[in-house]
Amino acid sequence: MELEGNVLGIRQASRLHLVGARIVDPATQLDTVADLMIENGVIRRIGSTEGGPGEERINLAGKLITPGWFDLHVHFREPGKEVAETIASGSLAALNGGFTGVAVMPNTNPPLDHAGIVSWVKNQATPFPIDLQVIAAVSKGRQGKELVEMAELCEHGVQAFSDDGSPVASSWLLRHALEYANMLGAVICEHAEDRDLAANGVIHEGAVATKLGLPGIPSVAETLGVLRALLLAEYTGARIHLCHVSTAGAIEWVRWAKNRGIRVTAEVTPHHLLLTDEACATFDTSTKTNPPLREETDRQACLEALADGTMDVIATDHAPHPFEDKASEFEQAPFGIIGLETALGLCLTHLCPRYLSLQKLLEKVVAMPRQVLGLPPVRIAEGEKANLTMIDPDAKWTVAPEKFLSMSRNTPFAGWELKGRAIGTISHDRYWIRDS
């Protein structure tokens, strides 16, 4: 398929010679400065290599090559809200941010709840050198009443189910979804939240909400949702993945569950690691997200949980909304923050190495997200398909939403000065590299 509007300059990786980069892959325990020879999308040689005729030579001295990053939690809005994001724009945003793989959530309109629509979505992504995985809905129409045809969906490549945007509506349904998915070797990704307690809240319930006079979402709403998910996972013996954990309370229970041997994995977003509800104090709707930005104690708990391994994955919960939806009263604005094009820079500037070594960081953005979905690991080794993220660790840049390839601009990180930026990716036999 032809790629229209190829803004990144994506082309075939037929004979590619990457010279002088530091290559880091925790999976193969690689951390070395070497050249990479890639032929027809496959890594032929690692080490000092001689150039040959007809090959493209890229000098990457001082740069970093890691296995391709994977974002386990994105919303691409197609079908239904193509003014916010399409599969094409979302894929380009992912590549621009250094991700070679994403898992899209099913809360589109109509929702991704049967094999036909899942195949259609995957098909839309084929022009792009990206691994687009679909997380299908747990319930038909995301109505929380009847299970989707999980077995058939698994046959179409789905390995995870979620009613994200909402928790699975009833404990009854969640229990049976866990049992049925477990039979298929699939995982349930739960947006853990007690909706009764969250009620009409729009911001974390605490001092800032009190000062702003905005209805709050109490942290216990998440804790309760997480506890329900954990206890049902234990009871059914099934595997569960917790989306965007944000509270100290929930984290304690995840830690407890892991010690107890409950099969749980959990993710945390860059915005919950780096921002608190203080960011909402000017009624800036780009800070409105669910779960809401929490208090400093919660943020510290998230950082600690990331460092000690209680949180397995960093995922962005990339949730695009068009300007006109966000340009409204705080209470009426939709929840969501976009993250694909800021995550890598935020991680390298603020999390690594302060809280995580580079090797540990790569586990959270390369290995674990794929493991949660049961995907084969991506490794940098001779003979492997090249699936790589190229990074300039010293590049200083300012977050400028108007330059995003995402169609939306709803980020609270606009104007942030970051150090470290994706400069290219290679996967699916193709590559792009940023003009420096």
Place this chain on the structure above:
Amino acid sequence: MSSFPHKHLLGLEDYSADDILKILDTAESMKEILARPIRKVPTLRGVTVVNLFFESSTRTRISFELAEKRLSADTVNFSSSGSSLSKGETLLDTARNIEAMKIDIVVIRHRAAGAPHFLAHHLEAVIVNAGDGCHEHPTQALLDVLTLRQKFGSVKGLRVTVVGDIAHSRVALSNIHALKKLGATVAICGPATLIPRDVAGLGVGVVYSIDDAIAQSDVLNVLRIQLERQEAGLFPTLREYQKYFGVTRTRLEKAQRPLTILHPGPINRGIEITSDVADSEHSLILDQVTNGVAVRMAVLYLLSGAKQ
């Protein structure tokens, strides 16, 4: 002569004690105008003010409108009780229309907290918050402290308790900011379900007994209690509320000294306050209403003067 350091009045949280005192002093000059044979000055001639009321509030709107007319501004009223979305037009579009009509000052009442901040962000006009959701109602708090200052000479050192539905009250929040900044000791009193979380961060004490509140206060600012909170399950019945939190003469007489009573209105007589208290010589409820016009004149005067 000094310039007023704010372009808008969005809330009192970011106003200093000096800013508040300047408004109160100016309001005293405005009160004198209201006592003249011709209660009107030409100060804001040629200035256009739109009163955007997305939530019905006859009293506040009339008070603002009078203040504008006393200063000779041209006023336009817009009222819509539905939310902007239900009308099909967004607040942003409403804002842009205002801009196109060359309005100098926008007085806005809106059910959404932060709506005035939103307008301030998108408009060149001066924005005056006439009450936004459960956030702030700065002119109400200003008239409350003006009323207290007139009675006590100074607000400093006064012990004021705000009684009632604190969690859903913009009046409470603005009052807490104004009173604290002027050096009063502020407490809040109400059922635990109507006290917002982490309210201690605002520097106020919390009491759950109205008798304790009376024992430790010079002033009670009694808020209106709304039936819809009962319907939302936040307290059992208005009857029980009246019994345990209602301000009655019997309760007040237990204190050794008379307490001064404020109420932002409209009053639910016999619910949060009994008629004999509301109409007593210690009630300043009608002074509040008079002061409301003067305070709003002062705010409009100072903000339009600061315009470049």
Place this chain on the structure above:
Amino acid sequence: MEYRIKTVLVDAQGFDRTLTRLAHEIVERNRGTANLAIVGMQTRGVFLAKRLAEKIQTAEGIGVPLGTLDATLYRDDFRTRLKSPKAQITDIPFDIYDMNLVLVDDVLYTGRTVRAALDALMDFGRPRRIQLAVLVDRGHREMPIRPDFIGKNIPTSMNEEVRVRMNEIDGEDAVLLVEVSP
């Protein structure tokens, strides 16, 4: 604002003599104190008015009603200034209907403040006559306004200003000619 004192135009003694003369002229022109009232303009005009009233009391043995007027809210430059002038108290505790009012200000310059004060007075009723008394007339009128009683005529250039200082607020009585740096 930076300024440099060029000359002391009137010292404390001269200040008092001028006021005494003005008080006598006012009584003479009005043929006594019947229906006479004095209104001082904020800020220094208020103290000048008070002293004039005292001098009339001493000379005539009878007090005249005294009022205070702030014309800030009637000014025509309100919308063009960057600063909001402080609105001060207006207090006219008598009915001005059919009175002979003497409006008192310290320095008469463009005439715009007096214009504002006249408008303000009209909102209090209909006096029989309004007269204007100023301590200093420094010229440069921009309105057809003429004082009835003048303490000193002091022609000035545009970069000069006249500063009246009074015991009540400045700790001394004097009239200074100052040069204002641009």
